[in-house]
Amino acid sequence: MPKPAREFRAVWVATVDNIDFPSKRTLSVDEQKTEILKMLDLADELKLNAVVFQVRPMCDALYDSRIEPWSEFLTGEMGKPQNFDPLQFVIEEAHARGILVHAWFNPYRAFHPAAKTVSENHISKRRPDLVRKYGKYLWLDPTEPDVQSYSVSVVSDVVRRYDVDGVHFDDYFYPYPEKDAGGNRIEFPDDKNWQKYKNSSGKLSRDDWRRKNVNDFIEAVGRETKRIKPHVLYGVSPFGIWQPIPEKDIKGLNAYAELYADARKWLQDGTVDYLTPQLYWETARKSLSFPVLLEWWQNQNAKNRHLWAGMAVYRIGSNSDFTAGEIVSQIETTRRVQPSAGNIGFSFKSFRNNLGGIQNLLKSNVYKTDAIVPATNWIKSEKPVAPKAEIKKDGDKLKIIWQERGKTKAFWFVVYAKDKSGWSYSVLPAATKSIALSADRQISQIAVTSVDRLGNESPIRQTTLR
Numbered sequence: 046m047p048k049p050a051r052e053f054r055a056v057w058v059a060t061v062d063n064i065d066f067p068s069k070r071t072l073s074v075d076e077q078k079t080e081i082l083k084m085l086d087l088a089d090e091l092k093l094n095a096v097v098f099q100v101r102p103m104c105d106a107l108y109d110s111r112i113e114p115w116s117e118f119l120t121g122e123m124g125k126p127q128n129f130d131p132l133q134f135v136i137e138e139a140h141a142r143g144i145l146v147h148a149w150f151n152p153y154r155a156f157h158p159a160a161k162t163v164s165e166n167h168i169s170k171r172r173p174d175l176v177r178k179y180g181k182y183l184w185l186d187p188t189e190p191d192v193q194s195y196s197v198s199v200v201s202d203v204v205r206r207y208d209v210d211g212v213h214f215d216d217y218f219y220p221y222p223e224k225d226a227g228g229n230r231i232e233f234p235d236d237k238n239w240q241k242y243k244n245s246s247g248k249l250s251r252d253d254w255r256r257k258n259v260n261d262f263i264e265a266v267g268r269e270t271k272r273i274k275p276h277v278l279y280g281v282s283p284f285g286i287w288q289p290i291p292e293k294d295i296k297g298l299n300a301y302a303e304l305y306a307d308a309r310k311w312l313q314d315g316t317v318d319y320l321t322p323q324l325y326w327e328t329a330r331k332s333l334s335f336p337v338l339l340e341w342w343q344n345q346n347a348k349n350r351h352l353w354a355g356m357a358v359y360r361i362g363s364n365s366d367f368t369a370g371e372i373v374s375q376i377e378t379t380r381r382v383q384p385s386a387g388n389i390g391f392s393f394k395s396f397r398n399n400l401g402g403i404q405n406l407l408k409s410n411v412y413k414t415d416a417i418v419p420a421t422n423w424i425k426s427e428k429p430v431a432p433k434a435e436i437k438k439d440g441d442k443l444k445i446i447w448q449e450r451g452k453t454k455a456f457w458f459v460v461y462a463k464d465k466s467g468w469s470y471s472v473l474p475a476a477t478k479s480i481a482l483s484a485d486r487q488i489s490q491i492a493v494t495s496v497d498r499l500g501n502e503s504p505i506r507q508t509t510l511r
Contacts, residue, residue: 046492046505047468049459050416052380053319053353053387055095056088056396057149060118061102062159065393066131070121074129077119081131084393085138091396091404092412095145097213097389098135101199104155104168104185108132108207112199114164124164136208143457143474145418145498147211147280148203152196152262154217156183168195177234180223187219187258187305188238197265204273210498211278212270216323218259218283218306221298255305267316275424276499282321282355282389283308285338293341296332309345312352318421319351321389326357327366328374336378343382351419353387354379361400369401376411385419415472417457420500429453429495429503436491436510442481447493449475451503455495459502463490472496 059065066084067077088096100107105116105123108131114124119131132148139146155169158181163169168185169176175189185192200212223231239251249257267279284300287309300306312320322342326333339354346352356375360367372390380386390396396403430451437444449455455475462469464486471480482488489510495503 046461046463046507047470049470049472050414051386051419051500052416053095053351053385053389053418054091054093054412054416055097055145055147055353055387055389056093057389057392058084058096058098059392060099060107060116061151061157063118067119070118074127077129077131078134081135082138084397085135085142085144087397087404088139088144089142091407092415093144094416094418095147095210095389096135096139096393097147097149097211098132099149099151100132100203101150102154103151103157103160103183108203110199111202113168114166117160117162122164123160123162124166132203132207132209140208140456141474141476143472145210145456147213147278148207148209149213149215150196150200150203151217152214152266153185153187153192153219154182155185158182179220179231179233182220184220184233186235186238187255187262188235188242193258193262193265196262197269200266201269201273204270204277209277211280211318212266214263214266214281216282216284216300216304216306219255219304222303252302252305256301256307259305260307260310263311264316276426278318278421279316280319280321280351280353281308281311281317282323285322285324285326285355286333287342287345290337290341293337294331295334295337295341312342312345312350313347315348315350315423317350318424319353319387320346321353321355323355323357323391324375325355325360325391327360327364327371328378329366335375336382339378339382348423349384350423351385351387351421352383353385353389354383356388356390358390358395358400358403359392361395361403369403369406372403373406373410387419415470417459417472417496417502418498418500420502422501424499426497426499426501427451427453428501429455429497431503431506432458432493432495434491434493434506434508436508438484439481441484443484443486443488444479444481445491445493446479448478449495451495453495453497453501456498457496459494459496461490461492461494461505461507462486462488464488
């Protein structure tokens with residue numbers, strides 16, 4: 046009997062500056078719903094099993110927050126309410142299709158230049174002492190203790206009130222470096238807190254002090270998320286290069302030294318359930334080679350956490366080497382290098398716009414069959430129980446009906462069937478409790494299993510047809 050494919054197949058849905066959703070800031074509620082439904086239908090058609098939905102682009106909210114204002118990118122004006130909660134709708138409709146939802150937060154960005162309005166209840170107005178201007182953006186200062194507790198409370202509020210399957214941060218920790226007219230790097234304005242730290246006999250260097258503040262925040266979010274709902278996965282998607290690797294000819298921005306993001310530590314310590322380094326370069330680019338970087342990250346994965354590569358689907362067609370075929374090749378590389386197969390593509394509109402014919406290439410090649418997510422076996426949970434199944438003849442159809450059993454709720458059901466050609470399987474969302482198969486297939490055996498959202502599958506109980 047074949048086992049179903051195990052792979053985390055996800056797409057980022059960016060809301061900042063209306064990259065993916067909503068397409069405009071003036072959409073009606075019905076138009077917003079239509080866009081979400083079309084997005085999830087395409088994800089289902091492509092056999093994706095997760096979406097990473099941006100809910101906090103700049104200390105604002107794409108959901109009914111108790112803490113932060115409604116996003117301008119949603120309503121056209123920050124703080125303007127609407128009688129519709131996109132996050133709740135995404136969760137309901139995605140789960141109905143057997144698609145997981147990871148809520149994507151920006152931990153420190155407080156204002157993006159694409160926005161035009163700031164409401165009175167925004168953090169930059171309520172607590173300007175926590176916010177710093179750097180370049181064209183506003184940022185929460187990671188060295189402020191109240192910043193850590195504030196952002197932890199925002200994430201916790203979502204985990205507590207919404208049935209999300211994951212919490213996700215991207216690569217924006219300390220901002221990417223700004224330079225002055227002479228090309229010199231401009232320091233992030235945390236001088237006051239740095240002096241306060243030194244005056245309190247702090248022993249760390251300034252760089253280590255900055256990294257410690259980010260590390261403390263990452264650890265705090267993980268602890269609080271697991272305290273509230275242990276099953277919610279915790280993931281971070283850092284810049285793809287931790288530090289340049291001279292022996293591998295890898296060159297580029299040093300995220301450890303310039304963004305103060307020690308993503309290798311989070312992976313090695315098992316602070317995160319998954320890490321998604323943004324490997325946004327083609328295989329042939331020697332100084333930034335996708336497989337070389339992926340293998341380096343896997344070698345750091347001492348706790349065997351999920352390592353799911355971030356792929357630049359948006360770069361299809363940007364040069365002669367970056368075709369849709371490059372994305373297929375990268376997916377194949379992840380299957381070879383990562384014990385826990387998976388990837389996240391940036392971003393949804395690149396799939397929707399079918400760059401380079403990516404849709405058909407995925408459907409005819411690497412995503413021909415359904416997949417369930419790799420099991421997260423370090424999270425303790427009660428394993429699913431096999432459903433109770435019965436088979437009924439219904440004209441020229443063989444109808445398989447099942448009932449869920451046990452305490453652990455299924456997220457998917459897997460239906461196995463053996464016919465004259467051998468075994469095959471179908472992965473179905475938990476709302477589905479029956480399937481009709483053609484009697485012409487001469488099916489001789491069937492089995493139905495339950496799979497929870499952590500990827501744990503129940504034992505297989507085969508039924509032989511007489």
